[in-house]
Amino acid sequence: MPASGDLIQAAAGGALIGLASVLLLAFNGRIMGVSGIWSNLIRASEGFGWRLAFVAGTVAAPLLVGVLRGGVEIQVDAPTPLLALAGLLVGAGTALGSGCTSGHGICGISRLSPRSITATLIFMAAGFVSVAIMRHVIGGGA
Amino acid sequence: MQILVALLSGLLFGAGLTLSGMVNPAVVLGFLDVAGDWNPALLIVMVSALAVALPGFRLLAGRKPLFAPRQFVPTRSDIDVPLVLGSLIFGIGWGLAGICPGPALAMLSIEPGRAVIFIAAMSAGMLAVHLIRR
Numbered sequence: 001m002p003a004s005g006d007l008i009q010a011a012a013g014g015a016l017i018g019l020a021s022v023l024l025l026a027f028n029g030r031i032m033g034v035s036g037i038w039s040n041l042i043r044a045s046e047g048f049g050w051r052l053a054f055v056a057g058t059v060a061a062p063l064l065v066g067v068l069r070g071g072v073e074i075q076v077d078a079p080t081p082l083l084a085l086a087g088l089l090v091g092a093g094t095a096l097g098s099g100c101t102s103g104h105g106i107c108g109i110s111r112l113s114p115r116s117i118t119a120t121l122i123f124m125a126a127g128f129v130s131v132a133i134m135r136h137v138i139g140g141g142a
Numbered sequence: 143m144q145i146l147v148a149l150l151s152g153l154l155f156g157a158g159l160t161l162s163g164m165v166n167p168a169v170v171l172g173f174l175d176v177a178g179d180w181n182p183a184l185l186i187v188m189v190s191a192l193a194v195a196l197p198g199f200r201l202l203a204g205r206k207p208l209f210a211p212r213q214f215v216p217t218r219s220d221i222d223v224p225l226v227l228g229s230l231i232f233g234i235g236w237g238l239a240g241i242c243p244g245p246a247l248a249m250l251s252i253e254p255g256r257a258v259i260f261i262a263a264m265s266a267g268m269l270a271v272h273l274i275r276r
Binding site: 132 | 160161180207216221239240262
């Protein structure tokens with residue numbers, strides 16, 4: 001169980017994420033669904049400019065936070081083959097399912113979308129099972 | 143103006159991911175690890191994000207955006223096989239490394255080597271699906 005300070009930061013960070021999605025909708029009329037933003041960016045389908053700007057902001061943000069807090073530390077345990085497989089499934093799954101944690105989980109639920117509520121419940125459950133198998137059945141891994 | 147808003151939104155989103163620990167796969171996996179030492183952080187992040195976004199989206203329903211001609215929001219409400227199957231596949235992949243699209247991008251400035259591998263594979267997966275479904 002993490003420290004209470006971490007959980008407070010979780011709440012603050014969550015609020016920022018929510019705010020980001022509201023701003024994008026209020027001003028640009030766009031859904032802050034990162035899988036869609038990225039997928040359309042790499043296919044140069046439409047809205048290349050704002051999509052690139054959003055991605056640039058997302059990439060730059062940890063650097064700015066790091067400046068204020070003396071660095072950002074994360075732990076990426078997955079070995080390269082597993083990392084690549086994970087990426088492949090996340091890419092294929094979000095494309096097929098039309099969304100991810102930000103698109104369905106935040107924006108879709110905020111719109112009370114039955115599709116998004118369903119999608120979120122399913123990918124959450126799948127995530128739980130995936131980790132349970134990786135950590136408690138197979139052992140080791142990520 | 144749309145570009146500036148998108149940049150700001152990305153910055154706030156990335157800052158939120160970083161501050162909350164969502165950019166850290168270990169924290170995400172800690173939430174998904176219901177049988178282990180459970181970390182509720184992700185749940186708190188979602189509840190907090192929804193506390194802002196739910197009323198925000200409700201207020202904005204049907205409103206013309208300030209810098210765009212209209213809202214670009216999905217209109218479907220039916221649940222179909224691609225939605226279910228895709229969500230399953232996404233969830234499985236998410237559980238393998240604790241990384242989803244947003245954090246993967248944010249990770250580029252923290253652990254670029256790892257992030258590039260994931261993002262390249264993720265992009266390949268996306269392109270493959272879009273190619274097959276064309």
